[in-house]
Amino acid sequence: MTIGAASMPGPLDAYLIPALDGVAFGLLLFVAAAGLVFCFGVADILNLAHGTLYAIGAYTAAALTDGGWGGLLLALAVGVAAAAGAGGVLAGMLAPVRRGDHLTQALLTFGVALAGGSLLVSAFGPDSLPVRIPAALDGSVVVAGHRYAAYRLVFIGVAALLAVLLYLVVARTRAGMLVRAAVDDAEMLASLGVNPAWVRVGVLTAAGALAGAAGVLGAPIIGPAPTTAETILLLSLVIVVLGGLGSVGGTLLAALAVGEIQTLGVALAPTAAPFLLFAAMIVVLAVRSRGLFRRWRTA
C-alpha cells in the first residue's frame, strides 16, 4: 500500500472520478432527455427521432470544431439551428397525424430516425469521429487529488446552467406558462387565442434546439457514431420512465441517476452493470407502479 502524503485515500476515494463522470454524464443526458420529456408531456408526441436530433448536433461538432473557441461557438450555433430546424420539420411532418395517434407517430418518427441516421452515416462516414475541443479545455485539472478532464468539469458547469435556465424558462416566462397551460388544458388555451398547433411546433423546435445543444457540447463525451442516436434515445426513454413527466426536477434526478448507474455502477459492480438499468427501472416501477404514470397525462 502506498499512501501519499498529499491526498487522503479513503474507501470512497477510488470512486470519486466515476462519480464525477456520472454527474457529467447525467447532466448531458438531462439536457438531451428534457426535449423528449417536453415533446411527450406538452405536444403529446412520442418522438423516436429524438436521438437523431442529438446526433445532428454531435456530427456538427465533429465537422466544425477546430480546436479553438470560435469553432466551438460556430458549431454550437450551427448545431442548435440545424437540430431545431429538424425538430420544426418533424413537427410539420407530424401535423397531419391525429392528436393521440401514438402508434402512427411512432412509425413516422421511427422512419425519420432510420432515414436520418442513414443520411448522417452517408454524409460523415461509418466511423466514430473525433471532436477537437479548445486547447484551453483539453488538459486536466486536479480535483481532490485526482486528475480530471477539464472539459468535463466545464461541461458540468455549463449543463447545470442550462438546467437552471430551463427551469426558469418553464417556471417564470410567458412561453413557459403557455407550455404548462398546454399540458393542463389545451382547449382552454386555444380559447384564449393561442393556437395549440403552434405550441406544438414551438415545443418540437425547442426540443430540437436542446438536443442539438446537448449534441454539440456533449460530443466529447458521447461522440458522433452510427449508434449515437440509438444510445441517446434509449437512455432518454429510460429517464422518462424513471422521472415521469411531472417536473424538470424529476427529469434531472432521473438523468443523474442514470448517469451514475452508467459510470459509478460500472465501477462498483462491473459484472452486474448491463442489468443495472433494468433493475433501476424495475425498482422504480415496482415502488411507484400506479402512481408513476398518473401525472403523465393531465391534458
Added chain:
Amino acid sequence: MRRGLPRPLMRAVAVGAVLAAVAAPWLVDDYTTALLARTLLLGLVGVSVALLTGVAGLPTLGQTAPFAAGAYAGAALSLHTGSVGVVQLAAGAAVGAAFALVTVPLVVYARGVVVLMITLAIGELAVVAANRWRSVTGGTDGLYGMPSAPPVWGLPVLDTERARYLYVLVVVAIVAGVTLAVLRTPAGLLLRASRDDEARMRASGHGVTGYFAVAYLAAGAIAGTAGSLLVTAQQYVSPADFGFEISALLLLGVVIGGTASIGGAIAGTALVVVARDWLSGLLPGHAPLVLGVLFVLTAYLLPRGVAGLLGDGRGLTWLAGRRRSGARPAGERTAVPGADAAGDATESRRVSA
C-alpha cells in the same frame, strides 16, 4: 368478423400463401431458402407482437428481448448437449416466458404509448446485455458452431437448408395455429374485452392486469420459441439479430398486417423483411434510408394496414381514437390507448380500488 373481400376469396388467398410457402424451397436456391426460413421465424415474433399490440392493446417494441433470450437458450443447449429440436423449442419457450415473467411488472401496469417506451427500453437493454455478457452470449462475436439436430428423437438430422426451412415452417404453423385457436376461445374474448373497455371489465370483477400479464407471458414464450428456431435456421446467433431495426421492422410488419390479425402479422412481417432484404441487395448501404421512407409512407398511407384493406377491419385506427364508420362489428369496440385510455385506466383503478 371479417368484412370486405368475401370469405371464399380470403380463404383462397390463405391457401395459396400456404401452398407457396410449402413449395418455396423447391423453387428457389439454398441461400434464398435460408433467408425465407429467417423471414418465417421473424413472422412468428411478429405474432407475439400482434398478440400484445393488437389483441391486448399493449403496443410493444420489445419482443426482440424474449426472442433473444430464447435464441441464446437454444444455442447454449445445442452447443452443450446437442439436443433435439423439440427440446430446444421447449427451452426457448421456457426462457422467453421466464424473461417475460421478470419484466412483467414493468409492462402490465402501463397502458398505451407508455408501454411502447418501456418495451423499447427493455428490448434495447436486452441487446446491451447480450453484447456485454460474454460468458453466456459470446458478446458481439455471438455463438456459432451449433450442430444440426433432428427435430424429434428418431428422425434424421436437419442438415439441408430445405429441411431446416420445412422444420421452421411446420413449427411456425403449429404455434400460430395454437395462438389463433386460443384467441377464439373465451380467453381471447376476455383479452379483447380488457383492451376495449378496461373500466367495465374491472367493474364486472375481471382481473384485467392478470389477463394482460398472461398475454405478456404467452407472447414471451412465442418469441422465445422463435428464438430457438433462429438457432436451427441460421446456426449462428449474435446481438445484431435483435437490434433496434428488428423491433422496428416487426412493429411495421404487424401494423401493415392489421395489428390484431395473427395471419396478417406473419404476412406483414414477411413482406417487410423481404422488402428489406431485396432493397439492401438493390441499394447496398442505403437499406435503412429506404426502410425509413417505407415507415413514413406507411404512417401516411396505410392507416388501417393491409388486412384493413382486405377487410379484416382492424388496423391502425384502433389507436387513433374513434373509428370513422359506424359499421363496427359487435364485440369489436375500439380501444383507445394513449390519451383517453390513460384517463380510463386511472379511472378504472379508482373503480377497482
